[in-house]
Amino acid sequence: MITSSLRVSALDFSAATGWDPKPQGMCRGEVCVPSPGALIDGMVDVEQAAKSLGMPLVHDDQHGVWALGSATATGRALSTAVAADPTLIDRDGNPFKLSALHGRKVLLVAWSTY
C-alpha cells in the first residue's frame, strides 16, 4: 500500500491490503488479528495496524511517501486460504476483481513478458 498519510480510511486500507479493519481487529477471512487503537472513527492508524500485522513500513523522505509491506503474522505468504481480492486491470484497462469469478474454479497464472 502506498500512502502519503499515516491515517487512511478503513475502506482504503481494506482495498489496499486485503485486511478489513473491524472492532475486533484486522480481519481477513476467518482470521482476525487484534489491533487495539488501530481503528478510530472509521480511520486506520497505519503505524498501529502495521505493528499488529507485522507489516514493515518504509518511507521515502525525499518524496514524502510510505509503503506498507506484507503481513508476517503467520510467517507464511498466506494468513488464510480465503483468497485476497485485489483490484487488477484487464486487457482494456478496466478494473477487475477476482471475486467477479466466484462460482467458478479459477486457475490464476502469473506470467510476464520478461
Place this chain on the structure above:
Amino acid sequence: MALDVEPAHTYQWIDAAGPTHPSLIDTRHVTGDLFGFLNIPMAIWIDEQGVIVRPAEGASIERSPMRDIEIPEGLPERMDRMFREVKSIPDDSAAYRAAILDWVTNGADSRFAMSPDEVVAASQPRGDDEARAAACFELGEHLRRTVGDDAAVPWWREAHRLFPANWTYKRQAWTLVTTPEGATENDLMQGPNDVYEGNWLDDVVAGGGGEHYVVRPALDPTG
C-alpha cells in the same frame, strides 16, 4: 495475469493468444505480495467459494521447446551458459497439467486440492525481509511512475538485496534497463548492467543453477 509494470508490453501476447478467459495485468506486483508469486510462471488454484486450494507454485503447463533444442556450437559464451541453465530447469508440466484436470473433474475430492490449513502451511515463507522487499518494490514502482525511472532504482536494489529469491522483482527491473529503447520485445538475456548488481545468468548460477530456479509443485504426496 501478467506481472508487468507497463500494460502495453503485454498486449501483443494477449492478443496473439486470443484468450476466452479474463487476461489481467498487475502493474504493482501486488499479487506477488498477496499470494506469494516470486517467479513466473506460478499459479494458485481458487475454488468456487473463493478459497485457495493450492498455494503459489511453479505452473508450467506445456514443456518448453527450449528444453529440447540442441545448443548450437559457437554461441557467445554467456548465451551458451544461459541455454544450459535453461535446459536444466526441472520440467513438471505434464504432471501439473494432469493435476489441474483432476481438480476440474473431482473438485474438493481431488487429491491435489488442499485443505485451508494445508494451503497456509504450504504457502511461501514470509519473514520481515520478504515483507520489507514487497514494500520497497511497490514504493520503487510508485516513484518510477510518478517521478521517473531513476527514483525507483534505490528501492528496487533494496528489494533485490532483501529477497534475492524473488525473480519477478529482479527480472522486472533488469528488463527495464537492458531492453533497448523502441524494442518491440523485452531483452530476455537480462545481462550485466550498470544499474543493478545482479543479472539473470550470474544470479541463477549463484542460486545453485537452473535446477533450483523454480518452486516445483508438490504433486506427489509421497514425494
